[in-house]
Amino acid sequence: MVRPLNVGLIGGGGGAFIVNPHQKAIHFDGTRRVTCGALHPDPAIAMKEAEAWAYPIQGYRSYDEMLDQEMKKPAGERVDYVLIVTPNHVHFDPAKKALEKGIPVFCEKPLTVNLQESEALVSLVKGTNIPFCTAHTYVGHWTSRLSRHIVTSGLLGNIRWVDSYYIQGWLASRTEDMGVMQAEWRVDPKRAGASCCGGDIGTHALMQLRYVTGLNVTKLQAFLETFVAGRQLDDHFTVYCELANGGKALVRASQIAIGHKNDLGIEVNGEKGTLIWRQENPECVTIHLPGQPDRVYWRGEVKANDGFLGDLPADLMAEPTIPSGHPEAFHDAFARLHRCFEADVRAYQAGTYKGTDGSKYATVDDGRMGILFVEKAVESSKNGHTWISL
Secondary structure (H helix, E strand, O other): OOOOEEEEEEOOOOOOOOHHHHHHHHOOOOOEEEEEEEOOOOHHHHHHHHHOOOOOOEEOOOHHHHHHHHOOOOOOOOOOEEEEOOOHHHOHHHHHHHHHOOOOEEEEOOOOOOHHHHHHHHHHHHHHOOOEEEEOHHHHOHHHHHHHHHHHOOOOOOEEEEEEEEEOOOOOOOHHHOOOHHHHHHOOHHHHOOOOHHHHHHHHHHHHHHHHHOOOEEEEEEEEEOOOOOOOOOOEEEEEEEEOOOOEEEEEEEOOOOOOOOEEEEEEEEOOOEEEEEOOOOOEEEEEOOOOOOEEEEOOOOOOOOOOOOOOOHHHHOOOOOOOOOOOOHHHHHHHHHHHHHHHHHHHHHOOOOOOOOOOOEOHHHHHHHHHHHHHHHHHHHOOOOOEEO
């Protein structure tokens, strides 16, 4: 029987939203478990939060204490990887310190608040060959992986145009003045970084573009706008992009579009056809081909060699965990990321880890690209929406 991996939480107390889907996903398969946590920057609150946790965990007063004390435990009892679910400005320091102790890191996005910190983490990961995941949730959907296979296999031909977007409405008014913790730090440049909307959800739209197409952005022209009066950071983010293959793309995000909840989606237009995927309807991928009826591929019902799809990778077809018609969603996407990261952590502990190619989860390099993209977008927007090379 395999020993469950021990996971330590950094952040997650005080009503933080994102820790809940993560901790459910960690326990999804019975091969991972949360065993400890430094849940709040105030040591007294951190200990109270740990005592009140939904299941028994060991509380620590700080992440420094947690990392130090856990590494004093024998192998098999200490933490196997850490999950960082703090606000943006508290990503870099615990990630750096965990890596320096040889501990794999699963870190919420955006990776850091600036490019210098991101590049330092990239250098550390490359120098130590320690597994590192940047938690871009939506690449964990099985249909995102099918979309990636379709596009990167050339089934749509050369990619001409991509529209990748993430539209919300929850910051359409001064939500940060209503005692909403999730809003308060996101609009604060000291805690969020140079961009609110772009850093928070624009990076998801960028990641979906890069993951599905396999193409990087080479140039951009950006418009960062703030529609809510008095807000310090952007709440609307529009970036026109040139892609590595010469194609064009729009990466757009908004948090002031009333009626939209978590409307992340992507449309890829190629020479031979179009692919459409939306995370609010994540069970299917739609393909439009000229002169043919639309093809809608549902998770659990995809068949190889159907006249459009060719052979399908065995590891892709082994991924669905429940029958079609029982919808997978947000928690399942998180679980798929943790499941794939677990495999790399176990390989690392066995001395067989060879690095990751980014096909299973977003890497530290992907996290760095998100920060580079946001910083160049901010620069472009401030300088008259000029074109800037990445």
